[in-house]
Structures are given as structure tokens and as C-alpha cells.
Amino acid sequence: MDVNNISISQAWSYATSFFSGRAAEHAIALIGVGIAVPLILQLALGGGMAAFDPARMTSGAGAFAAFSGFAILLGLVNYILQTGSYFASWRLGFSDGQESVGGALSYGLVAALPVLLFTAAILFVIGIIGFLLFGGAFAPALLSGRQPSESALAGMGFAMLILVPLFLLFIVWLAARLCCTGPIMADKRTFNVLTGLSESWRITGAAQWKIFAYFILLGIAFLVIAMILGAVVGFSVFASGGMPGAGSMVGLIVGSIVMSIPVAYLQVGIPAGIYRALGPVDAGSVFA
Secondary structure (H helix, E strand, O other), X not given: OOHHHOOHHHHHHHHHHOOOOOHHHHHHHHHHHHHHHHHHHHHHOXXXXXHHOHHHHOOOXXXXXXXXXXXHHHHHHHHHHHHHXXXXXXXXXXXXXXXXXXXXXXXXXXXXXXXXXXXXXXXXXXXXXXXXXHHHHHHHHHHHOOXXXXXXXXXXXXXXXXXXXXXXXXXXXXXXXXXXXXXXXXXXXXXXXXXXXXXXXXXXXXXXXXXXXXXXXXXXXXXHHHHHHHHHHHHHHHHXXXXXXXXXXXXXXXXXXXXXXXXXXXXXXXXXXXXXXXXXXXXXXXXX
């Protein structure tokens, strides 16, 4: 397939049809392992809303440090479960029916480990870049130890107005270039993140700006939906007097599950659709 002629509408069509062949098994991976299990762990071990109890946070430095460490560990476990469910779903879609759901889950949970390490490294690098960009805008005023003048504040504000959108656009562009990493790893059943990265970088090169625009449009749509859902949740909490009771907590849990399901399917289907539109013709025999 000529990657210069990628069709975004075709990529979207592939994304929406990715789960049709083995819908129940995809649901086991994405909803069961990726959403339900992390939620149960959070409620059972993380304490649910009790995690935000002020008494717990002020019970002493040692207790707070232990609780924070446990919360980080639980977050890492949930990340592996969620990311592993994505890899399992990709594996189910690309294996042409030859991978069992158990085998796909086993592969996905193991594949999530190197991805976790790579993600941590990427976030570290992005953090450094962000610090250099944004810290450079504020460093002169901070190092001088003096109250910045109105003109200096206006200049820093203008710099931030330029740098923040450029930084966000850079992140979107980077996501466009690396979006096929997971599907490639699952298709080849490899745990080597560098293999997925290099292949994704190669096949997205000619179509990078189409994918970039695709992600921008999706981001705008998600932002609008998130604002609407946030307004609904905020109104429900405000209507209950500002303090979540048992009924509102159940509603928030159900709402989070309802929101998480389409997000999980989109996070799997969109990269898979792009990979199918860019990659080999026999990728999963067009998802079997």
C-alpha cells in the first residue's frame, strides 16, 4: 500500500471494525482486565474515597509516606493491567484468530512492562524539554530575586502564550509518529519497544501530517465531550451539597466505567486502524 495515499476515513473505518471479529474476547481484555480489575483493586486496596481522608493525610510523615508509596505501587499495577489489556486486544485483532484470549492476555501483561519503562523515560525527557522551555522564560526573573516589572511579566506571559501551544503541538506530532508502536509490537508478537518505535517512525513518515490533523480533530471532539461530562458530574456533586454521598459515589463509579469503556476501545482501535491503513495488507487479514 502506498503510504502517501492513506485515507483517514479508511483508517477510521478500520478502527471501528477492529473489534467485530472477536467482540467478546476484546471485551474480556479491555473491560474485564483493563477497567474492572483496576477499579476493584482501587476500591479494595486503595480505600476509594477514604484515600482523600484529611485524617489520613495528617497522621504523620511516616504513615503518609507509606500510604503514598502504596498508592504509587497500586497505580503502577493498574497501569500494567490497563496497558496490557490494550496489547492483548491488539494481539487478538492481528493474530487472525490463532491467539487465544489467555495467550493474548499473557503477552499483553508482559509487553506492558517494557512499555512502562519506556514511557517513564519519555516523560522524563519531555519534562526536561518542558523545563528548558518554560524555565527559560521565568529564569531571569527568578534568579534576579527582584519583583519583575509589568513589562517583564507581560513578556513572560507572551512567551508562555507562544511556547505552551507549540509544546502541545509537538506532543501531538510525536504521538502521530509513534502511534503504531503498540499495534506493530502486537502484530509481530515482540516485546522489543525499539522495534515498534522504529517501524512506526518509518511507516508514518509520509502521512505524518494527515495523522497529526486526525489527532487534532479527535482531541477537539474529546475535549468537548469531556467538558460536557465534567459539567454534568460537577452539577450532580453541587446538587448533593458539594460532598459526595453514597448515592453520588455509586453514580461516579458507574459514570467512570461508562466513560472508560469507549476511551479504551478508541485507544486501541484508532492506532490499529492507522496501522492497518499504513501497514502490510495482511495485518490480521484485515482483523479477521
